[in-house]
Amino acid sequence: MDTINEIDIRQVAIAQLQQAGLRPSIQRVAILEYINQHYTHPTVEEIYDALSKKIPTLSKTTVYSTLRSLAEAGLALSLTLDGKHVHYDGTVRPHAHCICSRCGHIEDVFVDNDMFWKLPQLPKMKINQVEISYFGLCDNCTK
């Protein structure tokens, strides 16, 4: 059975979807809830594995297409960090990422908005997304 909190989270997800003009299907709500609650920058694979336990009929194609819709609607960020897997991020507030090349851990880093938008000498361009990534070895993996 669902707790009050879980219902709230679901209502938020449904409202977000409706506001974006997306029908709040079982699958979409579940996927949006998932990335709203998990700060691990999950891949399609990870989201599919987690949710197919609760929604056994879930198709991986649906996860792909839903995440694309969410990203287009501005409800998620799609991060192409390593060229192997696309990672998704429910946190859409501007922030950078630190990625450990060994363990794959991805950590959010929140910085000034200026960092993102007020670079000197940017070419004449209508910028709509910024991706800032720091690659290296995390504290654990240096030991």
Next chain:
Amino acid sequence: MDTINEIDIRQVAIAQLQQAGLRPSIQRVAILEYINQHYTHPTVEEIYDALSKKIPTLSKTTVYSTLRSLAEAGLALSLTLDGKHVHYDGTVRPHAHCICSRCGHIEDVFVDNDMFWKLPQLPKMKINQVEISYFGLCDNCTK
């Protein structure tokens, strides 16, 4: 026939390779020369297409493995901008990129070194690469 300038460029590439402990094979020299002279952030495909005219026996596998070696040696940057193709950059001096989502044009943006390395509140990490990308529509594509 080669001009003096072309010979110079070749000698630089050979020296770079030797300094990195990589044998300056015909293929490696050609690939390093190519990314040293072209500022278009080419993909494996583009480099292969261009060079296979001059080196008809060139294998795409060689282009892949060479570019990986160059990147590991610090002689090239590998950029995973769109998750579809990896782009390579012979300019290893720290800089950001502006990418037009429509025409695919990639433009270099040189900024202060502080931009890259002196972020506040970075987690304890040994950072060895920074990737800063601005996505949007270039001036031409907005018209």
Next chain:
DNA sequence: TTCATTAATTGTATCCATTACAAATTTGAT
């Protein structure tokens, strides 16, 4: 509620960039 319309999901087949690998070739040193 029922129904019709429209949108979303599913599963399969396919695409395509990248990698694995073994054989052939080239490189650099002797």
Next chain:
DNA sequence: ATCAAATTTGTAATGGATACAATTAATGAA
């Protein structure tokens, strides 16, 4: 010239992502 080690080559395989047609679900009107 010769030899060992490194590199290249070509083919086959891998695997993430997409296309697409059939099925199912969501919405709004009657």
